[in-house]
Each structure stands twice: as C-alpha cells, then as structure tokens.
Amino acid sequence: MSALSSSSSPLRLGIAGLGTVGAGVIKLIEANADLISARAGRALKVVAVSARNRKQDRGICLDTLRWYDNAADLVNDAEVDVIVELIGGAEGTARTLVEAALKAGKPVVTANKALLALHGPALAKLSADNAAPLLFEAAVAGGIPAIKTVREGLAADRLERIGGILNGTCNYILTVMRETGQDFATVLADAQKLGYAEADPSTDVDGWDAAHKLAILAGLAFGQPVVFDSLHVEGIRQIGSADLDFARKLGYRIKLLGLASLREDGLEARVTPCLVREDAPIAQVDGVFNAVVTESAFAGRLMIEGRGAGAGPTASAVTADLIDIARGKTVSVWGVEHSDKPALQALPLSAGKGAFYLRLLVEDRPGVIADVSAVLRDCGVSLRSMLQPTPARNETTPHVPLILVTHQTSEAAMQDAVTRIKALSVVTASPVVIRIETD
Structure with a gap:
C-alpha cells in the first residue's frame, strides 16, 4: 500500500520556500495537528524543506527536518509523499521543481499563480499523464475558497x-x-x-x-x-x-x-x-x-x-489542499478531464461594449464642450451626463476638469473618440478613461 493510499501513516511533506507562507504552513500544521488529523483521517508531517538561507531565523524549529539546498532534490527523497511549492515565480526553480514532481508522479500543492497562469496547460497535461494531482487553492485570493467554489461547489x-x-x-x-x-x-x-x-x-x-x-x-x-x-x-x-x-x-x-x-x-x-x-x-x-x-x-x-494574502490565510488554503490529498480527494486541474482542446484566446478589447467615465483637462474658454461633444457625436458615442466643477472664487486657472459619462457604446467607438479628443487643441492632458460596470 502506498503512503498516499494508507490511512494510518502520516502524509509526509516536502516544502520548498520558507518565506512567510512556508513558515506559516509549518506553524499551522503544528498548532492544529489534532484537528487536521481528525479531518484528514491521518496526520500531516513535514519531513523535508528547501530554502535559500539555512541560517535565517523564521520563528520555527527546523532541526528535525532534512534540508535540501536544491529544491528539486525534494522530488528524489523517497520519504516525501507530496511537494509543496511556495517559492513563487513562473520560471526557474519553481517551474523545475513542479515539473519534476509531476513527472515523478508526486502530488503538488502550490500557491504560485504566475506559474499556473503562464504554464497551466503544460502542467495540467503532466498532472493527467502521470496521475499526479496538482492543487492550487492558495494561488487565488489567499484564504478565500475561490478555487473550491468554482471547481467543486459549482x-x-x-x-x-x-x-x-x-x-x-x-x-x-x-x-x-x-x-x-x-x-x-x-x-x-x-x-x-x-x-x-x-x-x-x-x-x-x-x-x-x-x-x-x-x-x-x-x-x-x-x-x-x-x-x-x-x-x-x-x-x-x-x-x-x-x-x-x-x-x-x-x-x-x-x-x-x-x-x-x-x-x-x-x-x-x-x-x-x-x-x-x-x-x-x-x-x-x-x-x-x-x-x-x-x-x-x-x-x-x-x-x-x-x-487575499498574508501568511495565515494563504497557509490555511495550502493546508486545505493537503487535507484533500490526505483524504484521497482530488480533481483534475481545470475541473474537467484533460483534453487537447486549445487554450481560450481572449477577444480584443475593441470587441467589448460598455459605458465609460471620461475625465478631461481642458482650456477654460467658450466652445470647449461643443468641440468635445462633436467628436463624441461623430464617433457614435452618446453622452449620458456631464460634470463641470466650478473653480473656487480665489482660484484662477486656464485649465479645468471636464467629466463625461457615456451611455453603453462599443469599446472601438470609445477608443476612436478618445484618440480624436486627445488631438483637440483645447485638451491639455491625456484623457483618463474608466469603464463603468453597470451589472
């Protein structure tokens, strides 16, 4: 019986990265050992670690743990059942470690959002090909169970x-x-x-x-x-x-x-x-x-x-994934069986629609509003409201802000309008454009 399938032996962990989150995971597992064991059906035990500086005081005792200067060596430790990657970064040591662990068939828990966002398809394939779970609750929104809500609850x-x-x-x-x-x-x-x-x-x-x-x-x-x-x-x-x-x-x-x-x-x-x-x-x-x-x-x-961040919330999310592995409860990376479907390509921004807030800095003289309104009209952008702050009595300035709010329009039309407005001689600074979410 393998260590992963055994309900009596501890689930043995190798943690790479001992920053605030890595140290937080060790502290959490020690502080809540009884609770975790009861919920996981077995104990979680950190047996090996890797980090850049052995001498750094992290507020935790590492004397009984095996230390690896090279994080990838954790994969070759026969007494490590699960790799916990908390190094961060889309390339380098973190990527090498995760890929090596999945190829070796070892489950991986990570908080590395950049790695997943940039290399998710390849990692999902490695996970599926080698029956090695890849869990990443902590990669999004810290302690909020966002991944579980989407992948399991819904x-x-x-x-x-x-x-x-x-x-x-x-x-x-x-x-x-x-x-x-x-x-x-x-x-x-x-x-x-x-x-x-x-x-x-x-x-x-x-x-x-x-x-x-x-x-x-x-x-x-x-x-x-x-x-x-x-x-x-x-x-x-x-x-x-x-x-x-x-x-x-x-x-x-x-x-x-x-x-x-x-x-x-x-x-x-x-x-x-x-x-x-x-x-x-x-x-x-x-x-x-x-x-x-x-x-x-x-x-x-x-x-x-x-x-959405911090040692406590992120450590909690990492440990929740470890409990799932200890229970034998895992799901595929994207929540569906792995397939060779191409990754989704987002539409260009110009294909969108919305209402917009537009802040202009303009010369304080007659005809400015007419000039700006003419551009919006020519671009097919309908104006919903306008705010023109009145300068204080003791304030004299040749430039004043002009705030415009549009009705729903196409992003392409708005981009065209902003380009034309920016070129007007009466506009003295780059416009600030912010989308309005109406839902």
Whole structure:
C-alpha cells in the first residue's frame, strides 16, 4: 500500500520556500495537528524543506527536518509523499521543481499563480499523464475558497461570468486615496512601509497579479486554460484622487476588477479599473480584502470575500489542499478531464461594449464642450451626463476638469473618440478613461 493510499501513516511533506507562507504552513500544521488529523483521517508531517538561507531565523524549529539546498532534490527523497511549492515565480526553480514532481508522479500543492497562469496547460497535461494531482487553492485570493467554489461547489452549473477584486494592494491604495484624498504616490509609499506593497510594486499596481488570478479563475470557470498574453491588462497608476472624488459625486466607487465572461463569439477577459455603483456589494469591499464573484445559470450570482494574502490565510488554503490529498480527494486541474482542446484566446478589447467615465483637462474658454461633444457625436458615442466643477472664487486657472459619462457604446467607438479628443487643441492632458460596470 502506498503512503498516499494508507490511512494510518502520516502524509509526509516536502516544502520548498520558507518565506512567510512556508513558515506559516509549518506553524499551522503544528498548532492544529489534532484537528487536521481528525479531518484528514491521518496526520500531516513535514519531513523535508528547501530554502535559500539555512541560517535565517523564521520563528520555527527546523532541526528535525532534512534540508535540501536544491529544491528539486525534494522530488528524489523517497520519504516525501507530496511537494509543496511556495517559492513563487513562473520560471526557474519553481517551474523545475513542479515539473519534476509531476513527472515523478508526486502530488503538488502550490500557491504560485504566475506559474499556473503562464504554464497551466503544460502542467495540467503532466498532472493527467502521470496521475499526479496538482492543487492550487492558495494561488487565488489567499484564504478565500475561490478555487473550491468554482471547481467543486459549482461543478454542476454552467458559469457565465467570473472575476472580482483580485489584488489587495490595489484595493488598499484605492480605498485610502478615496478616504483621505491623498495621491497615488503618497499612498503607495505608505503601503510599502506597512508591508502591503512590495519594494517593486509593478506586479500589483500595473494589474499583472490580478491578471494571473483571472486567468486561473477563467480557466476553471470555462473548463479550458486561457492564453495569458491575450488578456487586456491595466493598472491603477493613472487614477487620481480627483477621479475617486468625482466618482463619489456621480454615485460610484473605483475598483480594480478582473472580469471574464464567455460570450457566443468568444472569451471577454480583462483587468481594468472600473466604476461600480456605491451601493453594489463589491463596492463595500475595502482595504486589503479581495472578493470573487461568480454568475451561473442555476446558482445565479455569488460573492465570497476575505483576506487575499498574508501568511495565515494563504497557509490555511495550502493546508486545505493537503487535507484533500490526505483524504484521497482530488480533481483534475481545470475541473474537467484533460483534453487537447486549445487554450481560450481572449477577444480584443475593441470587441467589448460598455459605458465609460471620461475625465478631461481642458482650456477654460467658450466652445470647449461643443468641440468635445462633436467628436463624441461623430464617433457614435452618446453622452449620458456631464460634470463641470466650478473653480473656487480665489482660484484662477486656464485649465479645468471636464467629466463625461457615456451611455453603453462599443469599446472601438470609445477608443476612436478618445484618440480624436486627445488631438483637440483645447485638451491639455491625456484623457483618463474608466469603464463603468453597470451589472
């Protein structure tokens, strides 16, 4: 009887990566040993680890564990039943380790969203060919059971749309900007000091982290992996405190959303800042919290919310996957039997439709509104409302903001209109365009 099928012997783990999450997994398994054993039907036991620095104080005792300087050597340890990959990154050591483990028929639990988003199809094939489970609950939204909700809870339903607030750093920055009126750079610097943003924040604030998660969620929702490079990705650097204030006056809040829907003509998938109605449930999700929303034919709309990162929530999700393996409960990577179907290619952004918020900085003189309105008319974009803030009495400036809100229109028409408006001599700065989510 193999170690995986035995209900009496511990499930022996090799953990690669001992950062906050890796150390958190070890702490959680030790703290909740009795509970985990009762729920898994057997104990979970860490027997080997790998990390870059042996001497670093991680607040855990590693004296009884085998140490490997080369993470890939964990695969060759006959006493390691499951590989836990917490190194991160789409290439290098993490990819080598996961591929080697799957080829060897060893189950893998990972929190590596970039690896799955970029190499999911190949990893799914390795998993299927070698009967080696690949579980990744922690790769999306930390402790929120987003993967299990889609792949298991909604297994009998046909999902039509999925997405939500998928990056806590961006959500925190936008929340603080809205509440304090501070600009992006100031709030980002504070977020870095608090540990909510990395020293190099580009993966978060430019939308790539959310895009990795969206690619995974869309693949699960629609039963096929998604071509990551086909996603349209925008971040939040262009959002100013003025936009958050104008959005509030119009009855909206601004959130960075990752959204995917399967239309008759193909997959629509994008990560963009959006205006959402201030009374919508997702508008109430603030700070470092994430929210995942699903829409399906029978269950309707569901939203789950929680902390999207951190040692505790992510370690909890990793360990939940390990409990599933200990129980012998696993599912295929994309929730369906592996097939050779090509990955889904997202439609170009221009194929979409929506309503839009447009902020312009224009010269303060007669005829400006007429010039802008003429461009919108010529491009077939219908204007729903306009906000033209009045300068304070003691304020003299040759430039003033002009806020426009459109009716539903095609993305292609809006792009054309923005290009033409930008070329007007009366427009003195690049327009800020934000999609309005009306659902």
